[in-house]
Amino acid sequence: MNAKRVYVQTARAASAAHTRQRILDATVELVRRQVSVEIVLTDVAESAAVSVQTVLRHFGSRDGLFEAAAAQAVEQVTAERRIPVGDVDAAVRNLFDHYERWGELMLRFLAREAHDPKVYAVTEQGRELHRDWVSQAFAPMLAARSPDAREAVTDLLVIATDLYTWKLLTRDRRMPREQAEARVRQLITAILGES
CATH class of the missing domain: 1.10.357.10 (Tetracycline Repressor, domain 2)
Known part of the structure; x- marks a missing residue:
């Protein structure tokens, strides 16, 4: 040739x-x-x-x-959400950056997921990605716990860092981002300290 x-x-x-x-x-x-x-x-x-x-x-x-566009979006989200493991401040900042970029679209998808199987596939994958992110981001704090305790704490961290928590604080309560981030950090600290 x-x-x-x-x-x-x-x-x-x-x-x-x-x-x-x-x-x-x-x-x-x-x-x-x-x-x-x-x-x-x-x-x-x-x-x-x-x-x-x-x-x-x-x-x-x-x-x-x-399907290809959804796969690309998942790759973008995965890349955007990489953070230093165990760094709560970086995790919360990163999460808010992510929600500022994708949150409104994600909320629209969640509103349509019951009516559209394609949308449901995307939102279901998003839930799995978020749980994986929580498990990775807080891995050092979860590692020493028993499997049952780790599962329970992961559930609580998923809730504390959920899209709807961001929406409640920043959209519904109209908190400035700095204050909303502080609330989420308080939740995380309380969950990790008391569990």
Whole structure:
């Protein structure tokens, strides 16, 4: 195989990957702005500056596109929520950053999960990711506990750091972020100290 042919194939692959990423980014942004996850392929294509046929060539169907976009969002969320293990202050800051970025979309998804199996799949995965995050973020504080106690404390930490706790404090109570973070840190400290 000559060098020119390898270069052309590499350039085509890079271009296809770039196009695929633009489509995924456009899809995630459209879902974030809309009340519904029922995105229209023409809107995605227009937003990504490609044709509907290009979207279909990359993802096969609207469902395929939604699944790929959901997987990308999960990767983004997982990367965004990495923190130093055992650092409560960093965990709370990170959590609030995450909720400020994704919270409104997550609340819309939770409101629709009973009516849409695709949305339910996303919210269920989100619940699993959050519990895993709690287990990792607070691992040093959980490690010395018996399995039953660890499970109970993890449940309480999941509640203390839940999206609805953030919503209650920042949206419903209209607390400034600093005060809301302090409340969540108080909850965490009380759970870890008394359990």
